[in-house]
Amino acid sequence: MTMVASRPAAVTVPSAASGPIAEAVASGELPGRVWIYSNYHCNLACSYCLTESSPRSERRQLTAEQMLAVAEQARSLGFTALGVTGGEPLLLPWLPETVLAMAHQLPVVLLTNGTLFAGDRIKRAAMxxxxxxxxxxxLDSHLPDLNDMARGPDNFANVVSAVPRLVASGVRVRIATTTAGPLDSPLLDPLRDLVRSLGVCDEDHVIRPIVRRGRADERELGVLAAARDIPSELTIAADGAFWGSFGPTVRSGRLDTDLLLTRTILPLSVPANALLATMRGLPEGADASLGIR
Amino acid sequence: MGPGQPEYVGMTRVQLLDAGRAPITAQQYYAEGDPGPIVAALASVPELLGPTLGFVAAALGRGSTSVRLKEFAILRTSALQGCQFCIHAHTSVSLDIGLSPEEIRALRGEVPLEDGFPSESERALIGWIDALAGATGPIPDDVWVEARRHWPEHVLVELTVTVGATMFLNRFATGFELPTADHVMARLDAAGLA
Incomplete structure (x- = not known):
């Protein structure tokens, strides 16, 4: 029996959602993905982290029940995809099962720093x-020292070790590179080659700029971005609902509220409708021309 | 303090969000500059701004009753609730709409009510306000009967909503220690009403 055949029927049946959110998503006016910040704490402390995440960060995490409710309601409203990020989501022991359940509703991309797959932990990831x-x-550089300068000791070694094993386990892996330089720089070619050698195809290698928010803003790194430069993906965190996955940033220990939509996260229709109303009220802008994703 | 910054930043129990930190769903309330500490505090939960301000505007703003009667309800309630922020703000508003310093002192409870309000009908109305905002539990029939003797029912309904909305604002401002703006205090000082 294949994985696809074993899936609940709901997965393969397109959502019959109707209403303003579904119509806005279908027309392309509203992005289809809903992001979920499962938690804020992390085993790393990257220099450009949007949320100042570290082992010492306040957890501020969603529950599994909240994440599942977001997934169910996102599908009902007409959204088409989910993303889970943090912090490091896989620090939550129940996260793999929850993501699996969420994937019964909509496709999920799970962001992880890839450092928690040592030893037997790879078996958990195989689910x-x-x-x-x-x-x-x-993965930010093909040079271990340069990568680890931003992301922490041994990060490069952990990632290049984990990715082929995950791929061999049947897990689809995407690599995200965050860079302070041009997105099409030939200096990134060796990294592209490395990513291919790990078993990840080019279309699954995302290269994006550092966004000057959170810790990156304190260190004056990255590109300045107004709301219209940031994809208006509905983003849910323990602190509320935000415009875009770059919304719930933290600097000097204080949450940025400029991209806050609502403190209410459920029912999801409350922040979704607030997002749509806000989008329609803003003047036209650059619409993600900075390549932020 | 930089240009355009509110006068009260950092002086309260809760964050007062300035324009730079105001949620994207609250920006309309900052379009004409500093929206004041009530909005700046409420902006932390931006979905509350619309319904709350809509209710407060309807309850405290111009309605079917005169602004003079509305200010009776607001200033008297604020004095009974001991809300310094609202007393200061609505002493200033009361001056704007033409209440005399003596009327203001009487509404604030600083002089006997009779000194400011010789009119029996206005005292009956203030009696109703006192029973709502200055006590708990049932309101004696004689207070209602006296108020009704002078005022139509719809006026009492509208002003009772004004009292209720004012009590909400009183507790909001008092609980979070919202500060009075410097220019308001300067004005009250000049009028001998600080």
């Missing part, structure tokens, strides 16, 4: 070998 799930792992 994410599902056609509706992709893991997105960060």
């Amino acid at each position: 994410l070998a599902d056609p509706n799930i992709a893991l997105q792992i960060s």
Whole structure:
């Protein structure tokens, strides 16, 4: 029996959602993905982290029940995809099962730093070998020292060790590279070659700029971005609902509220409708021309 | 303090969001500059701004009753509730709409009510306000009967909503220690009503 055949029927049946959100998503006016910040704490402390995440961060995490409710309601409203990020989501012991359940509603991309797959932990990750799930792992340079300068000791070694094993386990892996330089720089070619050698195809290698928010803003790194430059994906965190996955940033220990939509996260229709109303009230802008994703 | 910054940043129990930190769903309330500490505090939960301000505007703003009667309800209630922020703000508003310093002192409870309000009908109305905002539990029939003797029912309904909305604002401002703006205090000082 294949993984696809074993999936609940709901997965393969397109959502019959109707209403303003479904119409806006179908027309392309509203992005289809809903992001979920499962938690804020992390085993790393990257120099450009949007949320100042570290082992010492306040957890501020969603529950599994909340994440499942977001997934169910996102599908009902007409959204078409989910993303889970943090912090490091896989620090939550119940996260793999929850993501698997969420994937019964909509396709999920799970962002992880890729450092928690040592030893037997790779077996836990293998349950994410599902056609509706992709893991997105960060890798910023083909040079271990340069990568680890931003992301922490041994990060490079952990990632290049984990990715082929995940791929071999049947897990779809995407690599995300965050760079302070041009997105099309030939200096990234060796990294592209490395990513291919790990078993990840070019279309699953995302290269994006550092966004000057959170800790990156304190260090004056990255590109300045107004709301219209940031994809208006509905983003849910313990602190509320935000415009875009770059919304719930933290600097000097204080949450940025400029992209806050509502403190109410459920029912999801409350922040979804607030997002749509806000989008329609803003003047036209650059619409993500900075390549932020 | 930089140009355009509110006068009260950092002086309260809760964050007062300035324009730079105001949620994207609250920006309309900052379009004409500093929206004041009530909005700046409420902006932390931006979905509350629309319904709350809509209710407060309807309850405290111009309606079927005169602004003079509305200010009776607001200033008297604020004095009974001991809300310094609202007393200051609505002493200033009361001056704007033409209440005399003596009327203001009487509404604030600083002089006997009779000193400011010789009119029996206005005292009956203030009696109703006192029974609502200055006590708990049932309101004696004689207070209602006296108020009704002078005022139509719809006026009492409208002003009772004004009292209720004012009590909400009183507790909001008092609980979070919202500060009075410097220019308001300067004005009250000049009028001998600080």
